Amino acid sequence: MNKKSLLWSMISLFVLASIVLAACGTPAATEEAPAATEEAPAATEEAPAATEEAPAATEEAMPEVSFDYPPGGALEAAIKGEYTGTTVTVDGAFEGNDPDGVKFAESMKAFEEATGITVNYIGNKEFEGSIAIRVDAGDAPDIVDFPQPGLFASFVRSGDIVPVDFISDEWLSQQYNPGWREFNTVDGVEAGVMHRYSGKSLVWYPKKAWDAAGYQVPETWDDLVALTQQIADDGDTAWCIGIESGAATGWVATDWTEDMMLRTTSLENYDAWVAGDLAFDSPEVRKAIETWSSVWFNDAFVNGGRSSIVSTFFGDAPGGMFNDPPNCWLHRQANFITSFFPEGTVYGEDYGFFYLPPVDPAYGKPFLVAGDLVAMFNDRPEVRALMEYFTTPQSASGWLEGGGAISAHQTATQDMYGSDLDYGVSQLVAGATSFRFDGSDLMPGEVGAGTFWSEISSYVAGSKDLDAALQAIDASWPR
Amino acid sequence: MKSGKRQKKLGLLLVNATLLLLVLLWTIPTLGIFVSSFRNREKIANTGWWRVFPYRDWQMVREIDIQNSGLDPDGVMEIEGATGTFEEFRAGVETPDGKRITWIGNKRLGRVEVQEQVWTIDWDFTLDNYKQVLGGQDFEFKKPDGTVQIVPGDNMSSAFMNSLAVAIPSTAIPILIAAFAAYAFAWMKFPGRRWMFILIVALLVVPLQIALVPILRDYKALNLNGTFLAIWLAHTGFGLALATYLLYNYISGLPRDILESAFIDGASHFTVFTRLVLPLSVPALASFAIFQFLWVWNDYLVALIFLGGNPEFELVTQRMAAIVGSRGSEWHLLTAGAFVSMALPLLVFFSMQRFFVRGLLAGSVKG
Numbered sequence: 001m002n003k004k005s006l007l008w009s010m011i012s013l014f015v016l017a018s019i020v021l022a023a024c025g026t027p028a029a030t031e032e033a034p035a036a037t038e039e040a041p042a043a044t045e046e047a048p049a050a051t052e053e054a055p056a057a058t059e060e061a062m063p064e065v066s067f068d069y070p071p072g073g074a075l076e077a078a079i080k081g082e083y084t085g086t087t088v089t090v091d092g093a094f095e096g097n098d099p100d101g102v103k104f105a106e107s108m109k110a111f112e113e114a115t116g117i118t119v120n121y122i123g124n125k126e127f128e129g130s131i132a133i134r135v136d137a138g139d140a141p142d143i144v145d146f147p148q149p150g151l152f153a154s155f156v157r158s159g160d161i162v163p164v165d166f167i168s169d170e171w172l173s174q175q176y177n178p179g180w181r182e183f184n185t186v187d188g189v190e191a192g193v194m195h196r197y198s199g200k201s202l203v204w205y206p207k208k209a210w211d212a213a214g215y216q217v218p219e220t221w222d223d224l225v226a227l228t229q230q231i232a233d234d235g236d237t238a239w240c241i242g243i244e245s246g247a248a249t250g251w252v253a254t255d256w257t258e259d260m261m262l263r264t265t266s267l268e269n270y271d272a273w274v275a276g277d278l279a280f281d282s283p284e285v286r287k288a289i290e291t292w293s294s295v296w297f298n299d300a301f302v303n304g305g306r307s308s309i310v311s312t313f314f315g316d317a318p319g320g321m322f323n324d325p326p327n328c329w330l331h332r333q334a335n336f337i338t339s340f341f342p343e344g345t346v347y348g349e350d351y352g353f354f355y356l357p358p359v360d361p362a363y364g365k366p367f368l369v370a371g372d373l374v375a376m377f378n379d380r381p382e383v384r385a386l387m388e389y390f391t392t393p394q395s396a397s398g399w400l401e402g403g404g405a406i407s408a409h410q411t412a413t414q415d416m417y418g419s420d421l422d423y424g425v426s427q428l429v430a431g432a433t434s435f436r437f438d439g440s441d442l443m444p445g446e447v448g449a450g451t452f453w454s455e456i457s458s459y460v461a462g463s464k465d466l467d468a469a470l471q472a473i474d475a476s477w478p479r
Numbered sequence: 480m481k482s483g484k485r486q487k488k489l490g491l492l493l494v495n496a497t498l499l500l501l502v503l504l505w506t507i508p509t510l511g512i513f514v515s516s517f518r519n520r521e522k523i524a525n526t527g528w529w530r531v532f533p534y535r536d537w538q539m540v541r542e543i544d545i546q547n548s549g550l551d552p553d554g555v556m557e558i559e560g561a562t563g564t565f566e567e568f569r570a571g572v573e574t575p576d577g578k579r580i581t582w583i584g585n586k587r588l589g590r591v592e593v594q595e596q597v598w599t600i601d602w603d604f605t606l607d608n609y610k611q612v613l614g615g616q617d618f619e620f621k622k623p624d625g626t627v628q629i630v631p632g633d634n635m636s637s638a639f640m641n642s643l644a645v646a647i648p649s650t651a652i653p654i655l656i657a658a659f660a661a662y663a664f665a666w667m668k669f670p671g672r673r674w675m676f677i678l679i680v681a682l683l684v685v686p687l688q689i690a691l692v693p694i695l696r697d698y699k700a701l702n703l704n705g706t707f708l709a710i711w712l713a714h715t716g717f718g719l720a721l722a723t724y725l726l727y728n729y730i731s732g733l734p735r736d737i738l739e740s741a742f743i744d745g746a747s748h749f750t751v752f753t754r755l756v757l758p759l760s761v762p763a764l765a766s767f768a769i770f771q772f773l774w775v776w777n778d779y780l781v782a783l784i785f786l787g788g789n790p791e792f793e794l795v796t797q798r799m800a801a802i803v804g805s806r807g808s809e810w811h812l813l814t815a816g817a818f819v820s821m822a823l824p825l826l827v828f829f830s831m832q833r834f835f836v837r838g839l840l841a842g843s844v845k846g
Contacts, residue, residue, distance in 0.1 A: 137699055319524060
């Protein structure tokens with residue numbers, strides 16, 4: 001009896017242990033599960049404490065603030081102190097404590113000091129899954145920072161997002177280039193405001209070695225291919241390319257495809273392609289993909305050869321540029337990639353960038369961008385005030401001063417930027433003849449974050465030919 | 480007799496050797512992570528952690544000037560007795576005397592090194608990873624007026640406190656309830672006992688993920704979302720079925736004689752439970768406590784949902800997820816992070832581990 005019970009408890013312990021171990025062994029699965037919510041802190045409870053800290057609003061003169069605001073709006077009332085002590089909850093796809101979270105908090109300081117409104121950021125990395133659960137459960141945050149317009153658009157269509165028609169058209173057109181306002185307009189309704197972005201049509205190079213070797217920044221795609229050949233003739237591989245990114249492997253290749261679509265066909269075709277009206281298996285898309293494949297699939301042009309592209313982590317790929325001597329000389333990536341560069345490397349000394357040159361002069365100098373827009377789910381005056389603040393470049397000041405993203409507001413001036421790099425990118429974008437949002441972010445999730453990534457990876461790896469890959473993507477498009 | 484003894488010894492040796500091998504195999508990855516946590520980012524990305532052991536590496540002895548040597552990099556070259564093309568020299572061509580000639584850089588600007596193989600060891604360790612994990616990263620903001628403001632990152636202490644505040648009650652509450660329940664199922668007679676027990680065992684197979692959304696809605700109605708109470712209750716609920724089942728197995732196996740003699744002496748169920756069953760069940764309670772504590776400590780999903788991503792209530796697991804940065808550029812910090820988050824569970828495990836082996840029941844009943 002005694003022994004038997006001990007035996008049983010040991011067995012159950014082992015079972016328990018294996019269950020626990022099994023549960024510990026699959027963190028990826030747990031992380032992917034839809035995640036949700038937390039409390040919207042009871043604003044009323046915090047009110048008394050916050051009131052004491054709030055600046056005493058004077059009746060006559062408006063207090064001095066460090067940012068412009070639209071006249072007569074909720075933000076003006078907030079600066080007068082009318083909503084002091086209230087709280088606005090903001091959700092988003094970055095963690096509150098990671099670099100983006102710190103930059104966000106820094107950006108909100110001016111608003112909080114001027115209005116006495118508390119901005120409570122609650123975002124996390126499982127945002128895409130959690131936001132849908134929260135909205136369904138009737139627990140929507142006040143404002144959401146969307147990294148993808150596609151997700152934003154679905155909430156606009158479902159009627160969960162409150163349009164920004166309370167901000168005057170005059171003010172918006174003063175703050176934004178008309179092109180930017182198209183990104184947050186869904187079915188003719190302007191439902192959010194663009195906040196910040198990163199430029200994608202950039203090619204990075206190791207400046208010191210580059211200058212020593214006497215290479216020239218190319219002005220056209222043909223120049224770039226000639227440069228690639230020149231570097232190959234010198235005995236080096238020109239390009240650092242890596243598309244591995246865990247479950248998102250392949251997104252780098254989709255970016256290249258989008259950049260080439262903009263450069264080899266018209267904007268109308270690009271828009272039709274993104275909307276699903278132009279098939280992947282069409283001459284236009286084929287041409288775009290074949291344009292970059294001609295470089296990628298030449299083992300003499302790519303560090304490690306074609307076969308290493310799929311297995312190289314996108315963040316590790318540019319590392320080859322910083323070896324002495326460089327293993328590769330060119331790397332096309334958005335400006336966030338600098339956070340992956342080795343510590344201590346300096347823009348202008350160790351590395352530089354240039355605009356990915358146009359292929360066909362007929363299509364001008366297009367620029368591919370991706371960025372965040374903010375939209376409002378709950379209509380309260382203090383939420384409106386924060387939305388109005390988001391239309392000012394100061395609302396992105398954390399990123400401008402700390403680096404990593406570019407203000408989407410055309411009123412941002414050079415002195416607001418902490419780094420020449422970000423300002424340089426913003427100037428390149430300002431000089432572009434057209435710009436378009438990252439297409440895979442706009443496509444339905446099944447394609448833009450699914451088959452487009454996976455099929456293009458198979459194509460790069462050589463396990464599928466272009467026909468099969470493109471047909472598979474077309475077949476997966478939800479109709 | 481003697482040969483039997485020898486055979487026994489041999490068998491023991493075999494078992495021990497096999498165990499040692501398995502233990503080594505299991506610990507090698509952990510050792511690798513541990514060593515990596517003391518290496519800097521470039522080293523982690525470029526070379527293996529096993530370079531802490533002596534290895535043979537090619538090192539430059541001298542450089543050959545090739546700019547004026549008249550070599551034609553496009554053809555077959557002969558350098559110091561080694562012949563090969565440019566590509567071959569890039570990879571390194573060995574000479575008969577054991578040296579290696581390697582071309583570094585491109586054809587126009589490169590240089591040629593004569594290298595020798597030497598034993599070397601890479602013991603260049605740094606505490607930076609731990610510093611960044613424990614102390615947080617600093618962020619620089621260059622203000623429009625030219626000043627640079629440094630905002631220090633969060634340190635781990637608040638995350639540790641939050642994790643403890645979640646893990647300790649989430650371990651104690653289910654154990655208490657489950658011990659009561661297990662005693663009742665084992666030693667009290669009441670109608671439906673069997674069916675209720677089967678129901679609890681059946682609950683073991685229900686994955687907790689399917690309960691997340693319904694519970695979230697209930698919490699929303701009760702205004703519990705984002706409170707510690709919410710996550711205590713959630714972990715209690717998710718852990719209770721297993722705890723009851725496990726403790727039932729143990730408590731029902733306690734010797735009938737002890738309990739019966741207590742009942743004959745007039746003890747109530749409560750007295751028997753607190754005076755006899757609880758002290759006798761310490762090994763089972765402790766082992767379940769360890770598992771529940773480890774599970775709660777390592778939990779990410781349940782905490783994310785019921786406690787939310789609010790930085791105020793950030794747990795160690797969430798801190799670890801945040802530490803790699805929005806795009807994963809700081810992944811090298813995960814090595815140090817893993818050991819920091821492991822420290823407390825290890826402490827718990829080792830301090831309670833003796834309960835696994837101690838046989839409390841031995842000799843408690845004298846016939």
